[in-house]
Every structure is written in structure tokens, then in C-alpha cells.
Amino acid sequence: MNKFKLASLAFAAIAFNSYTAQSQSLGNLLKKVKSATETKPATTQTTTTTVTTSTTAPVAKPSNLEIGSGIKQALEAGISKGADQLALKDGFLGNMAVKILFPPEAQKVEKTLRSIGLGSLADNVVTSLNRAAEDAAKQAKPIFVSAIKQMTITDATNILLGGENSATEYFKKATTAQLLEKFRPVVNASLSKVGAAKYWGDATGQYNKLPLVKPVTTDLPAYVTQKAVEGMFIQVAQEELTIRNNLGVRTTPILQKVFGYADQKK
Numbered sequence: 001m002n003k004f005k006l007a008s009l010a011f012a013a014i015a016f017n018s019y020t021a022q023s024q025s026l027g028n029l030l031k032k033v034k035s036a037t038e039t040k041p042a043t044t045q046t047t048t049t050t051v052t053t054s055t056t057a058p059v060a061k062p063s064n065l066e067i068g069s070g071i072k073q074a075l076e077a078g079i080s081k082g083a084d085q086l087a088l089k090d091g092f093l094g095n096m097a098v099k100i101l102f103p104p105e106a107q108k109v110e111k112t113l114r115s116i117g118l119g120s121l122a123d124n125v126v127t128s129l130n131r132a133a134e135d136a137a138k139q140a141k142p143i144f145v146s147a148i149k150q151m152t153i154t155d156a157t158n159i160l161l162g163g164e165n166s167a168t169e170y171f172k173k174a175t176t177a178q179l180l181e182k183f184r185p186v187v188n189a190s191l192s193k194v195g196a197a198k199y200w201g202d203a204t205g206q207y208n209k210l211p212l213v214k215p216v217t218t219d220l221p222a223y224v225t226q227k228a229v230e231g232m233f234i235q236v237a238q239e240e241l242t243i244r245n246n247l248g249v250r251t252t253p254i255l256q257k258v259f260g261y262a263d264q265k266k
Contacts, residue, residue, distance in 0.1 A: 070258030
């Protein structure tokens with residue numbers, strides 16, 4: 001019984017930082033992705049000779065049609081790949097860039113659980129949250145593909161010649177509402193399947209009965225849904241960096257011309 005009460009309090013403490021965690025800016029997350037991946041493209045470039053962008057052999061300016069075709073081709077391949085990876089088992093749980101953890105203010109609660117022999121319970125909490133996100137990620141690919149198909153020539157040009165996260169920002173504006181809508185019911189069903197929703201309700205219910213505490217009313221599915229969507233955009237940002245900096249992904253003449261031109265404009 002004591003362990004159950006401690007576990008309940010631990011779960012409830014998660015609520016204090018749920019919405020704070022949701023407010024983390026995409027810009028900060030993108031900086032982390034850039035830092036983690038910036039050395040990989042450089043290594044690939046030194047061993048690839050697919051594109052020549054030296055000043056002695058400039059790449060001709062692509063037409064608007066070529067820019068649109070090249071950008072859509074690159075993004076559909078890269079972003080689809082990223083979405084597929086997150087939808088796999090351990091796509092979230094095994095990727096520290098997107099893994100959903102106990103909120104920062106609940107780290108002491110997790111530590112306490114582990115110190116009293118309830119480490120497996122803490123692990124199960126984290127696993128259940130990430131499994132729900134992985135289930136939801138299966139809904140992302142068609143949403144991203146649709147956004148790519150609706151992209152205008154102006155959108156494509158702005159992405160090609162814009163900042164290193166221009167495509168990510170485009171997807172954020174074009175798909176966030178749809179992702180949240182599609183992810184929420186999947187996350188809710190997944191959390192119920194693994195029992196997380198019930199445990200959360202029991203924990204917050206008992207916690208809110210304690211005297212002199214601020215009632216916890218956090219919506220667990222909403223928290224996990226938001227974190228899952230944030231994780232999708234972290235993955236999109238990583239794929240965008242690969243598309244821009246890795247010569248090895250320029251496997252067709254149109255990609256070589258479009259991105260070779262973009263290299264010259266940097």
C-alpha cells in the first residue's frame with residue numbers, strides 16, 4: 001500500500017511541468033538537432049564528388065519548375081523517411097533527441113521511485129509515453145506528403161534559398177493543426193491500452209485530495225500528443241539538414257542542379 005501511494009504521488013508530480021514542457025520553442029530544439037548532426041554532413045561531403053560547386057564550374061540557375069520539382073522530390077523522400085523511422089518500435093524511445101521523459105520538475109520523483117526499488121515502474125511510465133508517440137507517428141507521413149504536394153513555386157524557392165530550417169518552418173505552419181488532430185485519438189487509445197491513463201487518473205485523484213496542494217488537472221493525452229508533435233519536427237529538422245548538406249542524397253540530375261545552385265548562393 002505504501003509503495004502504491006508513493007507511486008501515485010510520483011505520477012501526479014509529473015503534471016507540474018507538463019504544459020511548461022510543451023512551451024519549449026522549436027528554435028531551441030532545432031539548435032540541438034543542428035549541434036548533434038553538423039559533423040556528419042561534413043564527413044559525407046569529403047568523400048562524395050557528385051556535385052561540383054567550385055567557382056570555375058558554376059551551376060546554372062534552375063528554372064522555377066526545376067526548383068519546385070527538386071524541392072518536392074527531396075522533401076518527400078527525406079521527410080517520409082523520418083516519419084517512418086519514428087513510427088517504428090523504439091522510434092521515440094530509442095532516440096534521445098525525441099524521447100519523452102519525465103518532465104524536468106519531476107526528475108526528483110523519478111529518482112525517489114528508483115531509490116525505493118520502483119525503478120521498473122519509472123521505466124514503464126517512460127516506455128508507455130513513448131509507445132503512444134510511436135503509435136501516433138504512423139499518422140504523420142500522409143500529412144507531410146499532402147503538404148509537399150500543395151507547396152507552391154514560391155514556397156519551394158523560399159525553402160531552397162532560405163535558412164537551414166526553412167522547410168521545417170513550412171511544415172510546422174502547414175501541418176501542426178492536422179498532426180495534433182490526428183495524433184490525439186491515437187495517443188489516447190494507446191495510453192489506455194497500456195494502462196497509463198488509468199494510473200494517471202488514480203494518481204492525480206489521490207494527490208488532489210491532499211491538503212494544501214494545488215490541484216493537478218493536466219490532460220495526459222494532450223501532453224503526450226504535444227511532445228509527439230514536437231518530436232516529429234525535430235526529426236524533420238534533422239532530415240532537412242541532411243538534404244541540404246549531404247551530397248550523397250542528391251541522386252538525380254535535378255537534385256544536383258537545384259541544390260548545387262543553392263550551395264553557390266550561400
